[in-house]
Amino acid sequence: MTSPGSNPRVPPAPGSNVPGSIPRVLPHVPSIEVEAVSFAYPEGTRALTDVSLRIEPGETLAIVGQNGSGKSTLVRHLNGLLRPTGGRVLLDGADVRPVHVAHLAARVGLAFQNPDRQLFAGHVSAEIEFGPRNLGIRGAELAERVALALAAVGLESVATANPYDLGYSRRKLLALASVLAMRTPVLILDEPTTGQDARGVARVQDVVARAAAEGRTVIAISHDMRFVAECFRRVVVMRAGRVALDGPPSAVFAEAAWPELRASYLEPPLPAVAGARLGLGATPTGGAVVAALAAGPRNR
Amino acid sequence: MSMTRLPDYVVRRPSGFYRSTNPGTKLVVAALEVLAAFLLPGWIGPAVVLAAVLATAAVARRLRGLATFGLAASPIVGSILLVNLFLLPGASDPIARLGPLAPTWSGLWFGLQTVARLLAFSSAIALVYLTTTVDDLLADLSRRGLGRRAIFVVGAAVQMVPLTIERAGEILDAQRARGMDTEGRIWRRARGVLPLAGPVVFGALTEVEERTMALEARAFSAPGRKTLLRVPRNGRIDRFLLWAALLALVALVGIRVAGRLG
Numbered sequence: 001m002t003s004p005g006s007n008p009r010v011p012p013a014p015g016s017n018v019p020g021s022i023p024r025v026l027p028h029v030p031s032i033e034v035e036a037v038s039f040a041y042p043e044g045t046r047a048l049t050d051v052s053l054r055i056e057p058g059e060t061l062a063i064v065g066q067n068g069s070g071k072s073t074l075v076r077h078l079n080g081l082l083r084p085t086g087g088r089v090l091l092d093g094a095d096v097r098p099v100h101v102a103h104l105a106a107r108v109g110l111a112f113q114n115p116d117r118q119l120f121a122g123h124v125s126a127e128i129e130f131g132p133r134n135l136g137i138r139g140a141e142l143a144e145r146v147a148l149a150l151a152a153v154g155l156e157s158v159a160t161a162n163p164y165d166l167g168y169s170r171r172k173l174l175a176l177a178s179v180l181a182m183r184t185p186v187l188i189l190d191e192p193t194t195g196q197d198a199r200g201v202a203r204v205q206d207v208v209a210r211a212a213a214e215g216r217t218v219i220a221i222s223h224d225m226r227f228v229a230e231c232f233r234r235v236v237v238m239r240a241g242r243v244a245l246d247g248p249p250s251a252v253f254a255e256a257a258w259p260e261l262r263a264s265y266l267e268p269p270l271p272a273v274a275g276a277r278l279g280l281g282a283t284p285t286g287g288a289v290v291a292a293l294a295a296g297p298r299n300r
Numbered sequence: 301m302s303m304t305r306l307p308d309y310v311v312r313r314p315s316g317f318y319r320s321t322n323p324g325t326k327l328v329v330a331a332l333e334v335l336a337a338f339l340l341p342g343w344i345g346p347a348v349v350l351a352a353v354l355a356t357a358a359v360a361r362r363l364r365g366l367a368t369f370g371l372a373a374s375p376i377v378g379s380i381l382l383v384n385l386f387l388l389p390g391a392s393d394p395i396a397r398l399g400p401l402a403p404t405w406s407g408l409w410f411g412l413q414t415v416a417r418l419l420a421f422s423s424a425i426a427l428v429y430l431t432t433t434v435d436d437l438l439a440d441l442s443r444r445g446l447g448r449r450a451i452f453v454v455g456a457a458v459q460m461v462p463l464t465i466e467r468a469g470e471i472l473d474a475q476r477a478r479g480m481d482t483e484g485r486i487w488r489r490a491r492g493v494l495p496l497a498g499p500v501v502f503g504a505l506t507e508v509e510e511r512t513m514a515l516e517a518r519a520f521s522a523p524g525r526k527t528l529l530r531v532p533r534n535g536r537i538d539r540f541l542l543w544a545a546l547l548a549l550v551a552l553v554g555i556r557v558a559g560r561l562g
Binding site for chain 2: 076079081100101102103105106109110112114116117118119120122130131134135164178179182
């Protein structure tokens with residue numbers, strides 16, 4: 001079994017100072033409580049049933065599950081875009097139901113899955129400015145936030161380009177930057193690595209690691225089990241609108257949990273499978289496999 | 301050899317009153333209602349058509365959807381009433397004097413009648429939309445021999461409506477998630493509408509273009525007769541309705557030409 005610290009991608013402890021990170025002063029990071037939340041869409045589709053989670057400030061949490069398992073529906077409850085039909089969502093113990101989405105947006109940033117359904121400005125910088133402007137940021141601070149967000153995703157060279165002149169993977173990074181610039185204490189990313197090449201995935205991993213190092217809560221929905229195992233300390237598996245598994249990657253991807261994963265149409269990451277076959281124990285990441293092998297037979 | 305079960309898309313049949321009626325028949329009935337709303341003079345046309353449409357919608361359980369259409373038409377309805385109330389040419393029977401403005405009885409009467417016609421013909425078309433799936437409509441048009449390109453144009457146009465609504469909703473959600481306040485006062489809601497126009501229109505056009513290329517890549521233009529995956533029902537009731545509608549059309553034109561009710 002590996003500790004998160006043995007993996008270079010797993011974020012360091014909250015609050016540590018990371019050079020080049022976006023926020024200088026981090027606002028208060030709220031705890032999030034999802035209490036027995038159920039949700040049905042108006043046409044009757046039941047998307048969530050009695051989901052309960054507590055997410056501590058600064059936690060990194062990945063939500064995985066097959067398509068239609070309720071992942072996106074769940075995160076849209078965290079910033080008020082959807083209101084539960086049963087149960088409640090609490091930020092720092094306060095019910096978010098009466099709070100406008102615009103106000104919640106200052107605390108919970110959400111980058112959607114499809115960039116083409118969230119980009120609307122005429123050029124890249126304006127797109128990134130949109131969120132901070134709505135939060136009342138102007139002048140030098142706004143310019144600084146835009147510059148840092150562009151740098152974080154490597155889009156400095158296309159600041160004046162039209163978003164729709166960028167390729168899909170860069171539009172996706174732009175959507176991420178547009179939320180990063182808001183410097184929300186909670187950052188939610190819906191399928192951030194989809195459509196990214198290895199360099200794009202590495203950028204997303206860096207963004208997650210930096211945000212976590214700054215003490216922000218990072219929640220990501222993903223089908224990329226390697227990304228999940230390497231970047232997050234906690235994994236929630238959803239199936240048919242319910243939480244099926246909840247724990248650290250070493251537990252969720254351990255051999256004992258594979259039947260549950262496969263029932264959710266998920267495959268454990270390759271290092272976890274290799275580690276189990278080699279009798280190395282729970283090794284959700286490549287680093288963990290190497291560490292277990294290096295430790296020698298006496299530690300197995 | 302075991303028979304493979306046909307997919308739901310192929311075997312699914314619409315059920316329920318009027319919803320199961322053949323789409324082509326419903327189009328003919330709607331066309332007749334539109335003509336009746338305009339050809340029959342005075343209040344008779346709109347009243348008869350509205351009564352028929354409302355009764356059908358009630359039995360088909362589509363009254364709520366029809367009400368939504370009515371609500372969407374309310375800005376046009378309001379403007380027609382206002383323009384006619386105050387500006388009907390030649391009207392000289394004022395209801396009251398409001399400074400330089402003088403609403404007239406004949407303006408009010410004419411405006412109400414125009415609105416009734418508008419609602420009658422738009423609700424007749426809306427009822428087809430509310431009781432027919434796009435798949436069924438396109439399949440029936442195809443069965444009746446309409447050209448593939450024409451069917452694609454109709455399909456793309458009809459399907460663009462829900463897709464555009466969905467896309468606009470998601471962009472609006474993205475704006476809200478990035479702090480745009482669209483809750484509460486109406487001007488706040490309106491603020492979010494302008495940035496929607498670009499991505500919604502361009503996105504819809506791009507989607508249609510991509511779909512066109514995808515269809516071409518799957519031999520859409522290849523010559524020869526295509527096999528229909530699904531054939532909408534066209535039973536005795538449909539044929540009866542079709543003939544009844546055609547006879548009613550002949551009667552309508554006859555009445556109009558004879559001028560008995562004119």
